[in-house]
Amino acid sequence: MMAKKALGKGLSALIPENSETTGNSIVQLKITEIEANENQPRRNFDEETLHSLADSIKEHGVVQPIIVRKEGQGYQIVAGERRWRAARIAGLKMVPVVVKDYSEDQILEIALIENLQREDLNPIEEANAYKSLMEEYSFSQDEIGKRIGKSRSAIANSLRLLNLPGEIIEHLILGRLSAGHARALLSFSEDKKKIEIANRIINEGLNVRQAEKLSQEKKKTKRIKTKSAEICEIEERLRNIFGTKVTIAHSKKKGKIEIEYYGMDDLDKILELLQK
Secondary structure: OOHHHHHHHHHHHHHHOOOOOOOOOOEEEEEHHEEOOOOOOOOOOOOHHHHHHHHHHHOOOOOOOOEEEOOOOEEEEEEEEHHHHHHHHHHEEEEEEEEOOOOOHHHHHHHHHHHHHHOOOHHHHHHHHHHHHHHHHOHHHHHHHHHHOOOOHHHHHHHHHHHHHHHHHHOOOOOOOOHHHHHHHHOOOOOOHHHHHHHHHHHOOOOHHHHHHHHHHHHHHHHHOOOHHHHHHOOOOOHOOOOEEEEEEOOOOOOEEEEOOOHHHHHHHHHHHHHH
């Protein structure tokens, strides 16, 4: 699967073979000697999937070693907290590990990348991880995309979810709404309308396609009332050029063009296109 391919590539980019560490030798440590990292970006661990992994570990053992670093009298997890938690549930006394020598910054960066390459993050955990990589490590959206095997536009769309009202963000965290639902809600300008449609999606059990249809109907109605076909066509052309939302406010005497961007990386790309 793509996620597994990206995982190997992404972590190898962060964990170079020639780094000054204790090596890549696998050793066995007591599970009680290992502790989780309090700054781990993942906040929610699904109990059902943990128990499923624990069942697999009972049968096959911990196939992929946990990466740790020495911390005081014990060891702190760098990557592999899910495996460690599942191994505890499975009742293991010893687990395979690779001991590395990393700084606090390196640990957080690796943990962020590892979590992003999994498929079970909720949309807000994912967006916050992207935001952390950009703010703490100055990663561009392109760089993040290359590390985890996603497009820049996918990263930008994920970051946009953080601009949603808190009530909708809570729905995303609890799994009542999907990222697809949330992207459809972003087309509504007023928070009150976003919340109204979000509640309708939840109460009526609407799927993403149905939510997108509501969004399209709203756009169509708005355009018919306020914009000519010519202006709508120009907007669409500009959206294709800049790869983001473009809105034109047009009147007989003057007009205004609004180009949305999501972070400095997006803004730089827009400026490059304008200078061509």
